[in-house]
Amino acid sequence: MKKIFSTNFCLAFKKQMAKNRAKAGDLWIIMAKPRASENTPPRELLEKLFRTAYAIRVFETEGIKLYRQGLIRGYFHPYLGQEGIATGVCAALRKGDFIASTHRGHGHCIAWGADIKRMVAELLQKETGYCRGYGGSMHIADITTGNLGANGIVGAGTPLGVGAALAAQVRGSDAVTVTFTTDGATNNGTFLESLNLAAIWNLNFILVIENNQYAVSTPIGESTRETDLFKRGAAIGVESHLVDGNDPLAVYNLTEESARKCRAGQGPILIEARTFRHMGHHVNDPGKYMPEDKLAYYKQRDPVDRARNNFVDLGHASAADVSTIERSVEKEFADAVEFSKGSREVSVDEFRAFAAVY
Numbered sequence: 236m237k238k239i240f241s242t243n244f245c246l247a248f249k250k251q252m253a254k255n256r257a258k259a260g261d262l263w264i265i266m267a268k269p270r271a272s273e274n275t276p277p278r279e280l281l282e283k284l285f286r287t288a289y290a291i292r293v294f295e296t297e298g299i300k301l302y303r304q305g306l307i308r309g310y311f312h313p314y315l316g317q318e319g320i321a322t323g324v325c326a327a328l329r330k331g332d333f334i335a336s337t338h339r340g341h342g343h344c345i346a347w348g349a350d351i352k353r354m355v356a357e358l359l360q361k362e363t364g365y366c367r368g369y370g371g372s373m374h375i376a377d378i379t380t381g382n383l384g385a386n387g388i389v390g391a392g393t394p395l396g397v398g399a400a401l402a403a404q405v406r407g408s409d410a411v412t413v414t415f416t417t418d419g420a421t422n423n424g425t426f427l428e429s430l431n432l433a434a435i436w437n438l439n440f441i442l443v444i445e446n447n448q449y450a451v452s453t454p455i456g457e458s459t460r461e462t463d464l465f466k467r468g469a470a471i472g473v474e475s476h477l478v479d480g481n482d483p484l485a486v487y488n489l490t491e492e493s494a495r496k497c498r499a500g501q502g503p504i505l506i507e508a509r510t511f512r513h514m515g516h517h518v519n520d521p522g523k524y525m526p527e528d529k530l531a532y533y534k535q536r537d538p539v540d541r542a543r544n545n546f547v548d549l550g551h552a553s554a555a556d557v558s559t560i561e562r563s564v565e566k567e568f569a570d571a572v573e574f575s576k577g578s579r580e581v582s583v584d585e586f587r588a589f590a591a592v593y
């Protein structure tokens with residue numbers, strides 16, 4: 236067989252990768268400073284951030300249990316540990332805006348205000364689900380509310396979001412579109428092509444990179460030499476920011492400011508929200524490649540705990556207030572499971588007939 240790489244090349248390659256990895260290893264200690272808001276955030280906002288972050292945590296934790304019971308088929312990419320991003324971003328948007336999501340999309344849907352009943356039903360292949368049970372975890376969408384949907388194709392949400400932002404501009408609307416994307420997608424051609432178009436057309440577009448520092452098991456330093464992903468925007472004249480993705484309030488403040496700038500004609504804006512997932516890539520990945528000390532570091536900065544602490548410390552919420560929200564979120568999920576179990580499961584034949592449309 237023809238030898239493609241010389242031993243020297245392989246050694247040099249490994250050395251460079253180790254160097255990049257060492258650099259990327261620093262990512263977890265260079266967290267962005269929280270962007271302090273001038274005023275104390277209103278209690279309703281703090282309550283909303285906590286409720287949303289907790290709702291995502293419950294959905295994912297309980298959803299994994301349903302998966303382990305064999306009730307969910309297909310993929311399930313948990314958003315555990317990343318809740319601060321969807322929570323902060325969506326709270327800063329308004330009715331009429333748009334979001335486009337990723338394969339790790341449950342959190343985006345929930346933060347956007349999706350009906351938990353229809354989400355669980357979709358995961359359980361029930362006809363009452365968002366896509367009649369045909370789509371499952373990676374395809375939940377709700378065009379009626381501006382949720383352009385989750386997407387199993389890494390990087391595909393970015394051109395989709397730019398299209399929505401262009402359509403809004405053509406219609407003369409000041410709607411803002413946010414595409415949630417991933418560190419893995421930043422090396423996909425769609426990233427630069429889409430952001431560049433958004434820039435030359437001055438679109439109301441915010442691209443949020445959820446940098447959880449892994450693409451499946453590949454650490455960020457092995458897929459790019461420049462691990463500060465927000466810096467890529469500067470190359471094409473796009474205002475770019477780095478934010479602590481585990482701080483829902485910091486994410487909210489930055490998104491709110493970015494959306495305001497977009498509506499004033501200063502878009503697009505690139506945001507890198509740095510975070511770390513609490514488990515492997517998908518529900519069956521033990522994630523053994525994730526360093527334990529780094530995982531512990533991020534768990535100490537748990538976004539749900541931070542949202543809860545903010546609600547208590549800045550919103551002067553009592554233990555009873557917190558408990559009321561937690562019980563109500565848990566009940567909503569339990570009710571959704573009951574509703575879904577009582578719904579009809581779609582058959583493979585029905586799905587085939589539906590898919591034949593395409």
Ligand SMILES: Cc1ncc(C[n+]2csc(CCOP(=O)(O)OP(=O)(O)O)c2C)c(N)n1
Pocket residue numbers: 312337338339387388389390417418419420447449450451516
């Ligand atoms: C275009 C494309 N290439 C490859 C894959 C296979 N794949 C699924 S997830 C993934 C990487 C995920 O990492 P990242 O993009 O950082 O997102 P994360 O899972 O960390 O949220 C890949 C390569 C895919 N779904 N789409």
Ligand SMILES: [Mg+2]
Pocket residue numbers: 417418419445446447448449450451
């Ligand atoms: Mg990633």
